[in-house]
Amino acid sequence: MNDYENILLHRLKWTYLLLVVLTLMTPVIYVMYISFNANGFGANEYAFTLEFYGLIFSDELLIGALRWTLMLAVVVTLIAIPMALLAAKYYKAADNKLFPVFLLLAPLFVPPDILGSALLVFFKNLNLTFVWLGDQLGMSLFDSWFRLSFLTATIGLIIYTIPYSFVVILITMGRYHPEQTEAARACGANGWRAFWDIEFPQIRAGVFSACAFTVILVFNEYTRTSLLKGGFDTFTTVLISQMLNTGMSGQSYAMSALVSFVAIAAIGSIIIFTMLRAETLSRVARAKAEPVMS
Amino acid sequence: MSNPLTDMADGDTFPVGLQKKAPLRERLVPWAFRAPLVFMLLFFAFPMAMTVVFSVFERTMFWMEPGFTLFSYENFFFSARLVNFLNSMKYSVISVVICFAFGFPIAVFVRKSIPQIAQHRVVLLFILPFMVSEIIRVFALRPVLQRNGLINTTLLDLGIIDEPITALLYTHTGVVIGEVLSFLPFIVFSGFLAMEAVPKFIFEVCDDLGVGPWRRFKDVILPLAAPGIFAGSVFIFVNGLGVALLPNILGGAGAVNAGLIATQAITALDFPLAMAVSAIMMTTLMTLLWVGHRLFDLTKILTPLS
Secondary structure, three states, X not given: OOOOOOHHHHHHHHHHHHHHHHHHHHHHHHHHHXXXXXXXXXXXXXXXXXXXXXXXXXXXXXXXXXXXXXXXXXXXXXXXXXXXXXXXXXXXHOOOOHHXXXXXXXXXXXXXXXXXXXXXXXXXXXXXXXXXXXXXXXXXXXXXXXXXXXXXXXXXXXXXHHHHHHHHHHHHHOOOOOHHHHHHHHOOOOHHHHHHHHHHHHHHHHHHHHHHHHHHHHHHOOHHHHHHOOOOOOHHHHHHHHHHHHOOOHHHHHHHHHHHHHHHHHHHHHHHHHHHHHHHHHHHHHHHHOOOOO | OOOHHHHOOOOOOOOOOOOOOOXXXXXXXXXXXXXXXXXXXXXXXHHHHHHHHHHOOEEOOOOEEOOOOOHHHHHHHOOHHHHHHHHHHHHHHHHHHHHHHHHHHHHHHHHHHOOHHHHHHHHHHOHHHHOOOHXXXXXXXXXXXXXXXXXXXXXXXXXXOOOOOOOOOOOHHHHXXXXXXXXXXXXXXXXXXXXXXXXXXXXXXXXHOOOOHHHHHHHHHHHHHHHHHHHHHHHHXXXXXXXXXXXXHHOOOOOOOHHHHHHHHHHOOOHHHHHHHHHHHHHHHHHHHHHHHHHHOHHHHHHHHO
């Protein structure tokens, strides 16, 4: 039966869909609710407060961790997005698509603890090999290349985020007609100009969405970062160590809620931006399509 | 058709025989497109393959040294770890079935009944929970599931139960609940991509032929959408086996999966054992993907994106 013939059934299905989204969000919403309660979790009386949020911003350890996290997010985004873009262009042109798609999407299927452990041991061995190489050559130039550090955390996070940005960019590229590049080349544009002036403006939304996803994923990531980061702390590693050591305090709830607020605001902005942009574009297209009345 | 691998190179063309050698910069451009693959080969495929080699190294006090021993595998296969691993497989399968039962109908509904222009926006709704850190979502489940948590207080207030349900947390049930809430969006995404292979007119044809919903699902939708369903299921199954924080935070005694065994081995400085667990997980994953590819051709999932 067609859903539109049975409007009640259609509404029921919508209700179910929204209920599932709400269920998935319930733990996060509940944490947000508790984070504003001065009496904490499980209290009979609810007293609204912003005190725990104030504590976050007065904690120097947390502010330092936040700085590292943002730096990591920016560096990973600056490297992973151009890589995903190049990979998507390669995939579109490749005759054998199985190999690139397998290599680029496989990290999605590898659990974080397994990937993190494998990279940890790999980098430790690589570092030992480089130190040995340096000893043989009588120099210390190679000694700290692959010691657990910002670099190893960055590599681990690029591997983690690249499948997501690759898919997001590929989706937007699917709507681009390559004939436009051919036309630009026929008009004398070189490869870079054809890409930058013709193709990029049309896939820009996908590239920026991929940037936003990458920043959020890096900001939220715990397992791979904690295994590969070396001597610094990120926002989530501080949060989790606090939770594991002292249990869920008011500040832990506020930190969890804050991260969730930022992520939801970012993804919400993307949804609203794409909806408004689609609306604007369709309005422009409709205006162009209207017959000129003289 | 233009080829991006050569298009980006800014070169003139010369008649055959008179072709001058392109400058180094232009010859390097096609390789720039291969750079991400080279990076993934070096820092993803190679380290994952090396887990097999490291797993047969000999354990030392704080590290490991080259050698050949199967002690780590013995340590895994002839101990309680194997029982825990097999148990986590069982609970992962349960999670896959629950995720499919709750998530796949959503993918069918979105493809079948929502106008095409709005479909991607509806799917974006499922990205929303996924964008909040998994570890925060899992930690956040504790105040929801525990004895005086949201579920128990709500059910007590409504008079549905007389005593709080204690089986929701620190049990295998808690782990399954965590897996379902963590991974359900993936079956919606993969189902959504898979349903691209089921044209809308198929539903009308089935209606015209008087085919019931169950037969339509079993004989038409399932075979056509199989690659996407399989990919989503493998993702949930493997992550159920490998994400350590789920049994760590929500499970009780005996709730141990491969990821937790690997992280516990690293904490105990038993690196060969951690690598053996990683190698076993990779073998499981590769076998599943190979079987799936032979049966359903998994590249079909990305056809709509190409």
